Amino acid sequence: MALTADQILAAQKANLETLFGLTTKAFEGVEKLVELNVTASKAALSEAAASTQAILSVKDAQELLALQASLFQPLAEKTAAYSRHLYDIAQGTGAEFSKAFEGKAAEAQQAFVGMVDSAAKNAPAGSETAVAVMKSAVAAANNAFESVQKAVKQASDVAEANFTAVSTQAVNAAKTATAPRKR
Numbered sequence: 001m002a003l004t005a006d007q008i009l010a011a012q013k014a015n016l017e018t019l020f021g022l023t024t025k026a027f028e029g030v031e032k033l034v035e036l037n038v039t040a041s042k043a044a045l046s047e048a049a050a051s052t053q054a055i056l057s058v059k060d061a062q063e064l065l066a067l068q069a070s071l072f073q074p075l076a077e078k079t080a081a082y083s084r085h086l087y088d089i090a091q092g093t094g095a096e097f098s099k100a101f102e103g104k105a106a107e108a109q110q111a112f113v114g115m116v117d118s119a120a121k122n123a124p125a126g127s128e129t130a131v132a133v134m135k136s137a138v139a140a141a142n143n144a145f146e147s148v149q150k151a152v153k154q155a156s157d158v159a160e161a162n163f164t165a166v167s168t169q170a171v172n173a174a175k176t177a178t179a180p181r182k183r
Helices: 005-056 061-121 128-178
Strands: none
Touching: 005 061, 061 128
């Protein structure tokens, strides 16, 4: 089955629309990243000024140690929150790209299966075995592709769970390190 000029033009148009859509999503991700960094920078500048004022008003070494301990835990929590926001932005943008690629892959699979079916219907008598082998190969390729997609999804889920666990452990470690010690 040969492709017509209209089919080729429609495919090109669809590919361009997908490309522009993905470009828009990439820019949205960059905008979110810039916004996050500007917000974090403003907060850090404000906190640095407040910390400097607090340090300048310290009267003795014991007060300085207490002040340092009180600054450490919020810093760890803010760092974990920043990392979480950064991860969410990357995850969201990556998910949009994955969804678009999966959609295109599914369309390509359907088109290929359609071509194989069309070729099978128009195949000369006696070629049933070759057609069956071809259909079997297409089915195996589709199953392999689906298995890879599932494995990637599982790996992403494990990575997210690990990221969450590490962030929680870091915040808890900061809380433990800054907790008042009993004497």
